[in-house]
Amino acid sequence: MSLTYLEAIREAQAHALRDDPRVFIYGQDVGAFGGAFKATKNLAQEYPGRVLDSPISEDAMVGLAVGAAIEGMRPIIEMQFADFSTVGFNQIVNQAATLFWRTNVPCPITVRLPFGGTSGSGPFHSQCIEAIYAHYPGLIVLTPATVEDAYAMLLEAVALDDPVIFCEHKFLYYHLKADELPSEALPVGKARISREGRDLTVVTYSAMVHEALEAARELSGEGWEIEVVDLRSVKPLDTDTVVASVARTGKLLCVGESWPWGGVTAEIISRVTGEGFGLLDAPPQRLNAKDTPVPYHPNLWAAHRPTARSVASAARNLLRS
Amino acid sequence: MSLTYLEAIREAQAHALRDDPRVFIYGQDVGAFGGAFKATKNLAQEYPGRVLDSPISEDAMVGLAVGAAIEGMRPIIEMQFADFSTVGFNQIVNQAATLFWRTNVPCPITVRLPFGGTSGSGPFHSQCIEAIYAHYPGLIVLTPATVEDAYAMLLEAVALDDPVIFCEHKFLYYHLKADELPSEALPVGKARISREGRDLTVVTYSAMVHEALEAARELSGEGWEIEVVDLRSVKPLDTDTVVASVARTGKLLCVGESWPWGGVTAEIISRVTGEGFGLLDAPPQRLNAKDTPVPYHPNLWAAHRPTARSVASAARNLLRS
Amino acid sequence: MLQTVLDASPRTDAAAAQDVHVAAYRFMLLARLLDDKFAALYRAGKIHGGVFLGRGQEALSVSVGISLKKGDVFAPLIRDAAGRLAFGETVLDAVRTYLGSSLGPMRGRDGNVHRGKPQEGYLPMVSHLGAMISVVNGVLFARRYKKISGTVGAACVGEGATSTGAFHEALNQAGVEKLPLILIVANNQYAYSTPTHFQFACDSLADKAAGYGVEVQTVDGTDLGACLKVVGEAVARARRGGGPQLVVAELLRLCGHGEHDPNDYIDPKLWESPLGRDCLKVAEEYLLRQKWMAPSRVAILRNEIIREIEEAVAQVQREPAPDPFVEQWHSIATGHLNEGNEER
Amino acid sequence: MLQTVLDASPRTDAAAAQDVHVAAYRFMLLARLLDDKFAALYRAGKIHGGVFLGRGQEALSVSVGISLKKGDVFAPLIRDAAGRLAFGETVLDAVRTYLGSSLGPMRGRDGNVHRGKPQEGYLPMVSHLGAMISVVNGVLFARRYKKISGTVGAACVGEGATSTGAFHEALNQAGVEKLPLILIVANNQYAYSTPTHFQFACDSLADKAAGYGVEVQTVDGTDLGACLKVVGEAVARARRGGGPQLVVAELLRLCGHGEHDPNDYIDPKLWESPLGRDCLKVAEEYLLRQKWMAPSRVAILRNEIIREIEEAVAQVQREPAPDPFVEQWHSIATGHLNEGNEER
């Protein structure tokens, strides 16, 4: 058996539906059609009445999920693209994220955001907006980079008593494959050392993990050993694992596919310099997407986001500094 | 003559209306009533047909402004509270912020956000969400800390060819006074050294500038001289002024009233450590609000946000390190 | 939640009507006097932040609270003191929230009208207008999913909130899902200072119903009897499976938007019009005319209520304020995943 | 923008009708063949991202484009190739956008249906459904402000987009401001895979008009003559100062949501129903029956159009792709305030 990142997401939802009667799925075209990306393929058929098409009403979709959560359910909301969650933004950050703090009543909803760039998708079907959600108190923001994590973290997201923004990267949907589903997994909140190395730490998440790993392989040919940390969860952030890695390598490069102002890479650098300043023997560096909307044309798109090549180049500069 | 921060905002709008026929103001209760905070007091009477009440439709308010800007106007949109801009979020970050990049047609709109905490205002009338807007490409985000800047920067915001998120702090509305309006001002994008010092640099903006200045006065009595940098604009950020200050003091404390994950303070630290690592002789530190919604009760509120006292205490720790 | 009581006592229709009216009147008076007390505390500087009153809206509001049963869902608006009390909120909880007591349902974290107990179907509002309606939908949706039948949910909004996208998406959603939602629109002629002609262009807000495929009734919001009937029937229709119900009430806000607001922009003609009648007076006169209550009883009732309120305020003023050092500063339920409150 | 031509030539009514129909038919055919070409290029892997066709919607779409004049405003939906061409878009601009040419109006930054020229009143859509309507309002608002009269704005949406908060806020805003907005709803029975009963609960989307205080007409979207008449009249009413106009057209999407979509979820009964008629065929048959066009002319026209399209594609394929090293990577107009594109 071999399955893709996308299939893992489908399987996780199937298992959640099977094991927990409180779980239902609500979103545009998720029902009979199985979702724009087929992440809910056959689930409406297999679990009648539990996988439901919504009107094109992101605000009301999230509002309904919060109400259902108050009533003890564990809704999964599929946004058709992460980009469209901006019209459900208020219900996410002000309703769902504040409920527990205000009332002591938990709000176990999972909002699935198919996110991130793919060639030709343009400015409104490519955005990486994990930092927007992570900035608000009250949300957990997950960014799985592997098939196994996509599966295990989605299951854990549904089981958690809090609103989870589940950022699933569209670029990984079809390409990434695994032989089997994991039976054990790192818990949410723990980062993973995806590759060990002694010369430099690259901290990243989601699709960029694979660019970083490719860069690491390339640099390995040049005699450098790069450690790659996959954050897995951008809120909470596993600062300890990152700092421990920097303690070993002395050098830090943070890579993100999102825009350069603020965001995950800035947060990592602030934490590491605040807590592990003495461990650094070179200025910590960031590599982000460019500060423009995500372009449509493949030529522009490839230059807009970090790639293995630009990661390797930034790493080389840092290694030589 | 003496006027408040709020009056300066009203004056800037009066002058913009007077000098530029393309300017109009649109927002809830801004017309005959003069706005929830009276920031448009008498303007509807003085400029008939140019200061208009809108329905409670933040999405459509911003959309209308973008359309008017395409047609050559320079609309000012008043959000009743910054917190409610979340329901106009999509039009701001996806429509207004992308227009120029997509089409080469500028989008000169100013969105006024009365923002920031005041005692008793609670989780939905106190938010500091400048970082949310600064993360997106295509927006200018201004955070004046003084009466003079409130006036001059609002005038400049209206004159700029880009969408400006104008964050005016409600805590400063009535308390802060100045003797006269400035005739000259630092341009947008330049930070100001609000107080010179040699021992430590506090970088901050908006209401927190005053907490930092008070802390600096307190520490001055203890023999420490704190330099306070008022960013004025959080996007673009005047990295040069900040780095130059750190070059003099060797120590950096970033203070913000917003939530701790990401945001202005993280961005500053990333820039300074990236560009001026060698200048630092202690780990750069941050002081933000706590990672919960803004509480209602004054006791909780006072503990949630940074204050002169907590700034002084963080500064002391850093000075002794 | 008087219904529960009434259902149990088989009486004549007239006697039942009397009971409901008297009970409703009591809640209206309680709400009015409680509001007055909050206004006084505000002027005395004892309340931080805003104070929002329901003056002139008690007849409509109480009709909602009284028509709901235990187990139903209620998302009130800022002027719904009467409805909240009728739905079962205690005076103590209201006072505790306004004064920020750590023993109140919001523990000083949120205040004034932002209160509720979600586990009791009483939803605490966020400030964003229109945003609570779809949350009510969600509770009702979950009930149906769990095969719980017979409960309904009411959401109240002002006419200003009908201009929000959230209102539209939620009412449409209720229509599509045929949820037992009763959506009450209190058209008090102003949204803060904004008159209705800047808010909508339809002749009556009831004209919106057809576009959502929901039933609608309009009602004179100054007339308690009419409100009890129209709201009661809408609730009953929803309970019977009749799908979402829209109720549009016409009335006038007899106070400022909040207590900070001089309220000097109201068209004076409205004060003189039938809309400007004080529903509490109208109800009282009706009760007296019907001889359902003696004038002396009204006076006694008022005194009883004032005592109840004063006692509650006195008690709450002795209660501990929230303590920032005890406060956990956690925003999520999964304890070990909280972060960010070290000073960084 | 044929109106301009027609206005200038005083002819009999019948002759004018012939001219409009023939012109409209030409745009419909051009749109259909251009769409077919995009579909072919997509299948050949020459187009990145999605391809969205207007098959079955050309009659309605062209009626919008043809009823507008130079100086009017147009915010099309993704299926409006016909309307765009009739409004004045060149085949070259459409092809350049789909192929990402650096010479196109979007310079490769945005693609496919996300194209326009704001300075010509032709608004380039963002993807968020419903979001363009208030932008049209804004242009019209500014025109009135500047005392420019006689221009109107049309925004087109699908029935799915009527469920968005943005749709509601914008139509309400247009009603309150009495703007000359013509809002066209193309009810093609599906929003992606979602049938209408999951989208709304009203009998007809026309039932929404009363709630906004706007005029409304419904039309058979498969009938070119009816569309030209109804849309034309709505535009004329708006132009005369009649305020916002809603037009609801019933039709069927005769293709997948995008070219990636097998479209196998459409209820087969709909294909058989009058909604399932191909408006292009219906129009062609009508023209032939009226003898407004000879069969030979149709064949020639088709060939002319195919040549025009092939030439445009050939030309664009030789045009330079955007170059990331030349690209400025600036997102704001105030050059010196751009930041963030150093590698940090």
Ligand SMILES: Cc1ncc(C[n+]2csc(CCOP(=O)(O)OP(=O)(O)O)c2C)c(N)n1
């Ligand atoms: C989305 C949103 N925008 C703005 C506000 C600010 N605001 C609070 S109450 C109010 C007026 C509400 O009017 P209405 O809905 O008619 O209720 P009323 O106060 O008249 O009872 C406004 C504009 C808000 N709470 N939410």
Ligand SMILES: Cc1ncc(C[n+]2csc(CCOP(=O)(O)OP(=O)(O)O)c2C)c(N)n1
């Ligand atoms: C706010 C928002 N949510 C979701 C989407 C994804 N989406 C794109 S087209 C579409 C269906 C649109 O249906 P309809 O409005 O009926 O237009 P049609 O495609 O049928 O012409 C959806 C859900 C979107 N573009 N915007």
Ligand SMILES: [Mg+2]
């Ligand atoms: Mg009102």
Ligand SMILES: [Mg+2]
């Ligand atoms: Mg459709």
